[in-house]
Amino acid sequence: MHQPGTVSSSLHEHVQIGDTLLISAPAGMFTLDTTRTNPVAFIAGGIGLTPLLSMLQTVVKQQPERSAQLVYAVRDHHFHAFAEELQQLAAQNPAISHTIFYENGTEEDIEQKHCDYVGRITEAWLQQHIPADAEVYVCGPRPFMQAMISILLRKGITMENIHYEVFGPALAFSVD
Numbered sequence: 656m657h658q659p660g661t662v663s664s665s666l667h668e669h670v671q672i673g674d675t676l677l678i679s680a681p682a683g684m685f686t687l688d689t690t691r692t693n694p695v696a697f698i699a700g701g702i703g704l705t706p707l708l709s710m711l712q713t714v715v716k717q718q719p720e721r722s723a724q725l726v727y728a729v730r731d732h733h734f735h736a737f738a739e740e741l742q743q744l745a746a747q748n749p750a751i752s753h754t755i756f757y758e759n760g761t762e763e764d765i766e767q768k769h770c771d772y773v774g775r776i777t778e779a780w781l782q783q784h785i786p787a788d789a790e791v792y793v794c795g796p797r798p799f800m801q802a803m804i805s806i807l808l809r810k811g812i813t814m815e816n817i818h819y820e821v822f823g824p825a826l827a828f829s830v831d
């Protein structure tokens with residue numbers, strides 16, 4: 656069987672607590688463009704939330720006036736990451752909004768304000784809530800990104816304003 660994640664597997668198998676590691680600074684293309692001032696939307700699926708939360712924190716620090724929204728799709732409350740951080744970030748920053756979708760949620764989850772909607776992010780919701788002039792960052796499982804980017808393109812947002820990150824080879828990635 657193919658072993659996924661060469662680096663993570665090696666870390667799990669060989670590195671011990673207390674070991675000293677030589678690491679380089681982070682690098683990559685999936686970074687927030689803070690020269691832009693148009694509204695920014697972060698669309699996260701599952702653990703794809705992690706880089707987007709970091710970008711949202713950067714908006715708060717460096718562009719507090721910039722309108723920013725986080726849309727987060729996750730299976731249910733067991734998988735809901737950084738719930739408190741997100742609540743606090745949104746509560747302390749009027750320019751930020753966040754919307755949570757629980758794929759397998761219940762009406763009780765909505766009543767208890769764990770999530771806003773039950774089910775996946777819908778085309779109708781994105782069409783209505785993502786501003787046409789938004790800069791959009793998408794990160795999640797491949798089928799999720801394909802679905803989200805296809806909707807954004809149908810909405811008229813151009814690829815120039817859509818940013819996404821595929822973990823591993825990007826060869827199989829295409830949109831409708």
Ligand SMILES: NC(=O)C1=CN([C@@H]2O[C@H](COP(=O)(O)OP(=O)(O)OC[C@H]3O[C@@H](n4cnc5c(N)ncnc54)[C@H](O)[C@@H]3O)[C@@H](O)[C@H]2O)C=CC1
Pocket residue numbers: 700701702703728729730731756757758774775776794795796797798799802820821822823
């Ligand atoms: N950018 C990347 O390359 C990323 C890759 N992954 C990989 O994806 C796999 C699953 O990651 P999990 O965090 O467990 O995510 P997951 O499988 O729990 O999915 C998260 C949410 O995405 C939504 N979703 C999934 N497929 C969809 C589709 N076809 N259309 C619309 N919405 C959809 C659902 O609301 C679901 O609850 C892992 O192997 C992970 O490594 C995860 C995040 C980022």
